[in-house]
Amino acid sequence: MTQYAEVIGDPIRQSKSPVIHGFWIEKLGLDAEYRAALVPEGGLGEYLASRRGDNDWCGCNVTMPHKQAIIPLLDRLEPLAKRIGAVNTVVKAPDGKLVGRNTDVAGFLEPLAERLREQHYFRMGRVLGTGGAARAIVAGLVKEGFTLVLAGRNPDKARALLEELAPGGEHHAAPLDHFASATDYDFDDREGCCDLVVNASPLGMRGQQPLTFHWSHAPPGSIAYDIVTDPVDTxxxxxxxxxxxxxxxxxxxxxxxxxxxxxxxxxxxxxxxDDGELRERLLA
Incomplete structure (x- = not known):
């Protein structure tokens, strides 16, 4: 029997997950597969019912639009996924139960790890988006001591998200279009600070509306981080x-x-x- 995992979503053709996992399976010589499955909205229940009884299926990654909708269909959640309120990984436990996990936080913070080991006087993140990925990013940045400005097309949703995931902090919600036009704001000295501007939305993805952000809103020395992968260079x-x-x-x-x-x-x-080789394969 060949074990397999897969990624589910709608659309799914653009997913790079099969290439990534397939690359690692190949490198390790595992008797395993990683697939992609189109699961439309409303089809999650049927999908999970079919996989529960499949002894070869060991889990799935979850992408749009299912990261929150899948939660009530699972048997239990790890604490981080429960706190975030979004699941991007489902694992079949040894007892057959379906466990919801969130690896987005670890994935998002990984390329920032060296920077975050430094001491900073102040850390601030401007996060654009209020969906499932944004929830994980907000939780991760708050854990790392960032003060956040969360921007969304619906500022009330952004404010509610901050109150849920980062209560008591000096965070701010803003309309997304606030960042679309130039500002003459004079930033203070940013030496010893860590500033991020993160696109945590699907804006700018192939087939989606563009993201408009005027870089006069970014403090000097900021890092721009876009979670969109199609195209990679947005x-x-x-x-x-x-x-x-x-x-x-x-x-x-x-x-x-x-x-x-x-x-x-x-x-x-x-x-x-082998990450360098993997990136070459993903970009080919």
Whole structure:
């Protein structure tokens, strides 16, 4: 019998997860597979019912639009997924129960790890988006001591998300279009600070509306981080580099969260020393 895991979502054709997991399976010589399954809205119950009885299925990654909708259909949640209110990985436990996990936090923070080991006077993140991925990013950044400005098309939703995941902090909610036009705001000295601007929304993804962000809203020395993976080099990142900012693309988070999920699925850590080769394959 060949064990397998898969990624589910709608749409799913654009997912790079099969390439990532397939690369690691190949490198490790595992008798395993990783697939993609189109699961439309309303089809989650039927999908999970079919997989519960499949002894070869060890779990799935969950992408749009299911990260929150899948929660009531699972048997239990790990504490982090429960706190975030979003699941991106489902693992079949030895007792057959379906356990919801969230590896987005670990994946998002991984490329920032070296920076976050430094001491900072102040850490601030401007996070654009209020969906399932944004929930994980907010939780991760708050855990790392960031003060946040969370922007969404519905500022009330952004405010409610902050009150839920980061109560008591000096965080702020803002309308997304606040960042679309130039500002003459004079930032104070940012030496010893850590500033992030994160696109945690699908805006800028192929087939989606563009994301408009004017880089006069970013403090000097900010890092621009876009979780979109199709295209990898988004207009958001290109404009950030043109304005002189360091950038992190969505493959960094995608590979990081996939590594944690791979270990849950197959019981072995992936070979991370081959990340350069993996990126070449993803970009081919």
């Amino acid at each position: 207009a958001f990142l290109k404009s950030a580099r043109a304005a002189g900012f360091e950038t992190i693309d969505g493959l960094a988070m995608l590979i990081g969260q996939a590594a944690a999920a791979f270990t849950h699925f197959f019981g072995v850590a992936p070979p991370r020393g």
